[in-house]
Amino acid sequence: MTGSKPYLTGHYTPVVEEVTATDLTIEGTLPPELTGRMLRNGHNPKPGVTPTHWFKGSGMVHGIRLREGRAEWYRNRWVRTPALDGAPYMTERGPDLTASPAGTHVIEHGGRLLALCEANLPFELTRELETVGAYDFDGKLRGVMTAHPKEDPVTGELHFFGSSPFPPFLTYHVADAEGELVHSADVPGATASLKHDFAITRRHVVFIEGNVTFDPSEASGIPYSWSEQQPARIGVMPRGTDGARQVRWFSVEPGNMLHVSNAYEDGRGRIVLEGPTVDREGFRLSWNWWVGAPGRGTEPAARSYTRRWVIDLADGTVDEQIIDDLAVEFPTLNEAYLGAENRYQYAISFPDEKGFGGYGVVKYDRTTGARRIHRVGDARLPGEAVFVPAAGATREDDGYLLTVVSDLKQDASQLLVIDASGLDRIATVHLPHRVPAGIHGSWIPDSAFGADAG
Template sequence: MNTAKPPYLTGHFTPIAEEVTATGLTVEGTLPPELTGRLLRNSHNPKPGITPTHWFKGSGMVHGIRLRDGRAEWYRNRWVHTPALDGAPYMTENGPDLTASAAGTHIIEHAGRLLALCEANLPFELDSELGTVGAYDFDGKLRTAMTAHPKEDPVTGELHFFASSPFPPYLTYHVADATGTLVHTAEVPGATASLKHDFALTRRHVVFIEGNVTFDPAEHSGIPYGWSDEQPSRIGVMPRGTDGHHHVRWYSIEPGNMLHVSNAYEDGQGRIVLEGPTVDREGFRLSWNWWTGAPGRGSEPVSRSYTRRWTIDVSAGTVDERIIDDLPVEFPTLNEDYLGTENRYQYAVAFPDENGLGGYGLVKYDRTTGARRIHQVGDARLPGEAVYVPAAGAANEDDGYLLTVVSDLKQDASQLLVLDATGLDRIATVHLPHRVTAGLHGSWIPDTPPHAS
């Protein structure tokens, strides 16, 4: 009998067994005073004694670090107390229970609400100290699940999001206004059961990505999806606006699968440029087997994940597609002020390749020159997604800071690193009270919104 733990419960991903609150954290270096707010980050962290059948089924635990006026005031971690945390099933005799959520993929703030997200469920609201308030359905208006990757328009403050389902309707698009009121819902025609984890927003369009990973009832990990050569790989382009779903157009692309979008925008010729890490069939197989603990897996949670660029000529109906970098990366981020418009800089986490060669690091891409810079974090140290925070009085796109939580296996510890986003030099290190489980996505929640007067 094989009693070995699956990879998502070992090493950097070993779950934390308790909730902790610590104050007066030790800081090395100098924290910039404009970093006044909270860094919140989500992770899959099953309770002791629980072995989920898939990495993504582990219960969500949110980690928070409070910075103010050059001090690190507190750290706390809290499970998101959903029905699933206590064992409630997602599927019931009455269909899916949208409140039985892992709530472990992302955490955002919109219209003053903190929402922990998992794409198969309703969001869960948390209070300012990470206590669970409960499932949130936009005052009864949201009757579908909600993607873990909504997009907040940096100009209007609207929150754009979608629900993807293995059954019709396969794709439903939603918009909440800047006050948090759900103002638009529409089914998107032509979609399939393909897994849609993320999407893109430009100034004029909503962009959906359908890859070769689709609903598979024979998959028994608890996440019923798998690679299919028969599933067409496509990009759907929909004009923004309340009647945009009447004009969606789908474009065929090469086989592959994308989890996370780097950005998308209209260029000077009106073409849509979309970028993000993608995997081929072998990359998906290695990654999925890691996520489920199956034989034949790679040594990392993502394998063969290379940044790809699509340039969509809407007028001609054509797509130019190319891999633009051969470094395995995931968790792309950018200065969110540039979301939906042409950005020069992007950031990502670098992973070893499928043979275990190369190390972990944070990558900065200069899309104008094609250059990349890597901040190496050190042996047996894994950085998390880098959250960009603009500096006070920033004049350039990369005038700011990158915040990342690092898991250090040798020291059995974690730190918050604050890097200069321009040169990736370390500015400050905040020592956390214990090693933090390597996680997924998070947000910087400033005390004063960046565009407030």
């Protein structure tokens, strides 16, 4: 049965057991400052379970523990939510926010590890990836949490939102650097449009509403579809406790964005926003892949091209354009520049619908317009490339890109450590089994846990 579902085959074939391996084999030399945990989340349904949509598969977190030039352990664990054992999301009393796949992202904030899925509450994990349970910010979070929160590199605050197909459609939250939820506000003017990611700048919060919106007739279990009646818009809200009362919405060209590259205010005070987007046909190909329907492409990101919006708040206009013809997804950057003007961005390339592009780790130089690609090899799919700054870094791209590669020919996986400046491979950590192609992850340095790094 699973053979007909693209998200259960090839690079996406689930693993069937949890393992722990120690003293992993390394090729090359691991930089000693890489002391921490590389964590990666993704959908991995249990054996015998065939979800109706890729996003409904139970989450499994994979972790690689690095310390001072050694790869001490690898382990993978399902996030043990009620949904893992078959509990339904919808009940007689409404949605059960703990019945979560918890398979989209995994982050650290305030010393706490959280596995995220945007229609549910977060789930807390231990440093060894065992499940603690649902986390609601000590009872202050009464709704859902996006899988794409943004930690301000200046203040340490965590900005996030909850999105719902029913009013209030959008609620904005801020947790302080210690993890206490200190601000929540409903955002007026929002709609039932799917809001998967968003952006912060130094002075604003930026929400993106595309043409994908709530559709209760969608049979996959993820009730969203493309609608020409749903306007594509960008919402700009000043940061601060009164920001929601000043939100402004700007119409943009039809499309849909899942992931933001970055946003910032330029020298003229305009907001510059970038990220991969799809048109209607691109969304159709992606959706059909996600649900295993006929007419799908061979990859879920076959028509995903980077777009730039420049929003002039003074005259109320938006200029937008596609700025690259390479199909990419999973954009990342040096997060010290999150919300500020950045020169470099990274992404994962996929073959487009005509086969152009292929798999690779991409680096963009936004100053020169240059694009470089690190090819990982035939039948090898890299995951989201997480940037880790080098010790004593003086330039924006002084650092490393960490990516977990699925290798079909060898039925194996490796953690690649790539020089973020020149895109040369520095080291390879061999993992004990193939890690399925997944979604998002984080580098968690030991410093995040204070003196008791573990």
